[in-house]
Amino acid sequence: MASAIGARVLDQGGNAAMAGIAVAAALNLLEPHQTGVGGDMFALFYDAKTKKVEGLNGSGRSPKALTVEYLRKHGVEGPRIPLTSPHTITVPGAVGGWCDIYERWGNKKLSMAEILEPVAELADQGVPISEVSAQLWKNHGHKLLTTESSGADLLVKDDSVESGYRAPFSGEVFKNPGLAAVLREIGAKGRDGFYKGWVADSILEILQKRGSLMTREDLENHTSSFVEPIAIEVKDDIKLWELPPNGSGLVAIIAVGVIKALDRQGKISLEGLKLNSAEYLHVAIEALKFAFREADEYVSDPDHHDVSLDELLSDAKYDELAKRFDTSKIHPNYDDNVINPIHKSDTVYFAITDRWGNACSFIISIFDGFGSATVPKGTGFCLQNRGLNFNLTEGTRNCLAGGKRPYHTIIPAMVTKGDDLWACYGVMGGFMQPQGHVQVLLNMINFGLDPQQALDSPRFCLSAGKGTDFGKGTHGPCSKHETVVNLEESIDPEVVEALKNLGHTVNVVSGEDAWALFGRGQVIRQDEKGVYHAGSDPRGDGQAVPVLL
Secondary structure (H helix, E strand, O other), rough: OOOHHHHHHHHOOOOHHHHHHHHHHHHHHOOOOOOOOEEEEEEEEEEOOOOOEEEEEEOOOOOOOOOOHHHHHHHOOOOOOOOOOHHOOOOOHHHHHHHHHHOOOOOOOOOOHHHHHHHHHHHHEEEOHHHHHHHHHHHHHHHHHHOOOOOOHHHHEEEOOOOEEEEEOOOOOOHHHHHHHHHHHHHHHOOOOHHHHHHHHHHHHHHHHHHHOOHHHHHOOOOEEEOEEEEEEEOOEEEEEEOOOOOOOOHHHHHHHHHHHHHOOOOOHHHOOOOOOHHHHHHHHHHHHHHHHHHHHHHOOOOOOOOOOOOOOOHHHHHHOOOOOOOOOOOOOOOOOOOOOOEEEEEEEEEEEEEOOOOEEEEOOOOOOOOOOOOOOOOOOOOHHHHHOOOOOOOOOOOOOOOOOOOEEOOOOOEEEEEEEEEEEEEEOOOOHHHHHHHHHHHOOOOOOOHHHHHHHEEEEEEEOOOOOOOOOOOOOOOOOOEEEEEEEOOOOHHHHHHHHHHOOOEEEEOOHHHOOOOOOEEHHHHHHHHEEEEEOOOOOOOOOOOOO
């Protein structure tokens, strides 16, 4: 249904960027446990006229008055902000991002009101909830009744259950008039319809009730940032494009760089590796471990710390990291801070191309399931809890400070060949995202899979073993001595045993747990004749939709 909303914008003459706004709004209605105007967004845009890739950082900041000292004085002792704390709530950046995308990348064939009104109408009339969405809604819905907010607005009244409320069933029609009102306010007034006026009043009312330090000035002063993407040549003039910090796209860039360095040093033959063999998985796993370790030192708000990436994203650095690799065993973790994806797949990603050859790679999230579970009165959306990604260890780059953006997991990707678009893609799912970017990309480039095959192929996901949180980098906890390699159950059992023999701690995952852990991706690839090929991840409810013009 979200794809149909985006297709309507394309059919009416809007371009990929404008269709992206429509899809994002629709997913707020269809999957409020994962996304919405209460969260953050990032996007990459390929401009077919200029043949350039541009980036937008639409993430919000912590309240200006919030400091580590304040939290310590109020009883917070650990290395992270507690999960249920109102201080995890950062300024929502999504709406500001939508408005900036519209102004800079949109072709203005439709007004913002015309883009959002079809979603507002659906919110008033009600939409049927899909199977996967209904299950995830059920998994996290209990949180909505724990924050003294209007969380019940995102549930169904049912006197037969103990709490009196439940998640909608698969196929059940769900209405959200509050969200409809918010979307119409944004359509009429742009960013001021969210960061000022009655929507802002409602946000501040519940946040102050919960003890947050967020102020009207924090909301009104929010800005997005247009940024220059970072890139690496993967093979034969094919480049992977990611967004720079505070996003974690550099994890994917570094991992690809290390894999290329291993090939260059003769430690592996990249062309000789077989898809999902023990040899290939060992290479990819170790490269991503090295990449996460480096990213933990660098991913932070560049407005608060110098985040110079020239040395980090260099062949010299990749060669240095590749020297740690051993074909016969794992590299000891010691202080390799491999992220634990405990906040799994509570994000949505989508890719859009248009008749002019533009492409928009778009991702939007409220972080945890239903975010902070805080629903402002009359709005029908949840506020995010992205502040969980800060640490409270003073002296580290990602340490909490007032008015600061945290380490961010949500990352869109783009691939070009020469100056032409090659692929618009992404894999949502917490810290799985750079891991998914690398695996899906190599599936296409190295192993010759088409977009659907590349997404269907079984994946791995690294998570942290047991241990004490170092308090470095982002929320984890981070591993010390053990990294768990989670594998989808369709990986060959002989490969599983071979990885164990190399020293990997392996966990085979199946069923609903796999839905959440291994992410869900979308790919649109353009061939040398200009024909689009698309795929949608079987782990989710999405689909590839062609638009007939």
